[in-house]
Amino acid sequence: MSLYCELCFHRCALAEGQTGLCRARGNRGGRIVPLNYGKLTALALDPVEKKPLRHFHPGSLVLSVGSFGCNLRCPFCQNAAIATSGGDLPTRDCSPAELVAQAVRLRSRGNIGLAYTYNEPLVGYEYVRDCAKLAHEAGLVNVLVTNGTIAPGPWQDLLPLLDGINIDLKGFHDRWYRSLGGDLETVKTAITLAAPVCHVEVTTLIIPGENDSPDEMIALARWLASVDPKIPLHVSRFFPCHHMTDRPPTPVATVYALAQTARRFLRHVYTGNC
Numbered sequence: 001m002s003l004y005c006e007l008c009f010h011r012c013a014l015a016e017g018q019t020g021l022c023r024a025r026g027n028r029g030g031r032i033v034p035l036n037y038g039k040l041t042a043l044a045l046d047p048v049e050k051k052p053l054r055h056f057h058p059g060s061l062v063l064s065v066g067s068f069g070c071n072l073r074c075p076f077c078q079n080a081a082i083a084t085s086g087g088d089l090p091t092r093d094c095s096p097a098e099l100v101a102q103a104v105r106l107r108s109r110g111n112i113g114l115a116y117t118y119n120e121p122l123v124g125y126e127y128v129r130d131c132a133k134l135a136h137e138a139g140l141v142n143v144l145v146t147n148g149t150i151a152p153g154p155w156q157d158l159l160p161l162l163d164g165i166n167i168d169l170k171g172f173h174d175r176w177y178r179s180l181g182g183d184l185e186t187v188k189t190a191i192t193l194a195a196p197v198c199h200v201e202v203t204t205l206i207i208p209g210e211n212d213s214p215d216e217m218i219a220l221a222r223w224l225a226s227v228d229p230k231i232p233l234h235v236s237r238f239f240p241c242h243h244m245t246d247r248p249p250t251p252v253a254t255v256y257a258l259a260q261t262a263r264r265f266l267r268h269v270y271t272g273n274c
Contacts, residue, residue, distance in 0.1 A: 005032045007125055008071050008149050009186050021181070023086035024069025024123040035069075037127045039091035041082045042066035042118045045106060048164075051115060051145050052234050054270055056164040056199045061110040062143055063103045066118025067091070067127070071149050073181040074170070075243035076207060082119045096131040104138050113141035113163070122150050125158070132161035148190035149182055155190055159197045166201045166234075167191055171211030172220035188223070195228050203234040203272070206250045206258060214261050221262035221269075229267055235259040236272035 002013040005020050012020035014027035024036040046064045048057055068091070070083035077083050103114050114135050116128045121144060132142040141163040148167040169187055170180060177184040194200050202224060206212050217235075224231055235258050238250045252274050262269045 001030075003027050003030070003032055006151060007032075007122070007154055008151055009183050010071060019086065020071075022069045022071040022120070022123040023084070024067070034124050034126050035087060036067040036091075036124045038094055038096070039067055039087065040065055040094050041068055041085070041089055041091055043092070043094075045109065045111060046115065048112070048115075048143070051117065051143060051164075051166050052203065052270075052272060053143065053164050053166055053199075053201055054232055054234075055201065055268065056143070057112055057141070060112045061106075062113055062115040062141075063099075063106055063111050064115040064117050065094075065099060065131075066116075066121070067124050068119055069123040070120035070147070071123055071181070072120070072147055075180075076205070076238060076240075077242045079118050080242040085119075096127065096134050099131055100134040100138055100140070103135065103140055111140075113143060115143035115145065117143075117145035120147055120149070122146050125150075125154060129158055129161065132158070136161060146190075147182070148187035150186070150190060152189055152193060155193055159194055162194075162198050164199045164201075165194055166203055167194070169202050169204050169220065169224075171204065171207075172216050172223065173211065176211055191224070191231075192227055195231060200228075201232040201234065203236055205236045205238055206255055207238050207244070208247050208250055208254070212250065212254055212258065214258065217258045217261045218264075221265040225265040229265065231266065232268040232270065233262055233266050234270050234272050235262060237274050239273065 019026040068085040143164045
């Protein structure tokens with residue numbers, strides 16, 4: 001008998017022993033379980049600006065943690081080794097209590113909390129939730145860097161545990177999102193639900209020939225401003241990587257021009273990777 005994973009719009013139907021599109025959730029023993037729970041592929045003390053978050057505890061450090069798996073298939077993924085892995089990479093086992101204890105020890109070095117990042121952290125939803133609860137109890141903050149591809153129910157349940165979020169808005173065209181295995185409306189809903197609850201910033205990576213038109217940026221920035229014109233937008237430069245090596249880096253002039261376009265609607269617009 002198949003079970004449906006209800007975490008995101010893909011709603012993978014999984015028979016016993018099968019693993020979902022994200023490679024991190026599967027049907028085991030008649031339950032949908034996170035296969036990457038407590039299995040870390042990356043751990044680093046990073047500046048919070050690297051997430052990127054510009055208006056959230058600037059100048060602070062945050063203990064950043066990643067696992068494996070992702071529910072999108074972006075050909076330009078900068079962390080493809082872990083995002084496309086199904087657990088075949090070396091991992092370090094780390095319980096939520098162990099991770100939070102390490103974060104607390106790092107307070108003396110300026111750490112303010114935990115950042116769930118590198119791969120898509122929400123495919124390991126239960127680990128993020130359990131760590132975030134303990135982090136709050138220890139007086140730490142929780143940062144999430146996500147593609148925003150999550151169903152509204154679990155998203156709303158998690159939001160009270162989050163303090164700062166950066167959500168990738170990969171463009172503003174249904175065709176582009178479908179080519180990545182995603183859904184634009186799902187991400188828009190995630191942003192809309194999160195904005196009143198915690199600090200939200202948005203990143204858009206500009207891919208030459210795909211999402212780099214002024215008209216698309218106007219539509220994106222105008223919509224984001226309708227949610228809240230104070231949401232910071234990071235307009236970021238693409239460099240060839242993973243399966244997208246057939247085009248040059250985004251011209252710096254294009255990034256600057258699109259950022260200037262976005263400033264017609266938004267109060268805080270930043271350029272990245274330039």
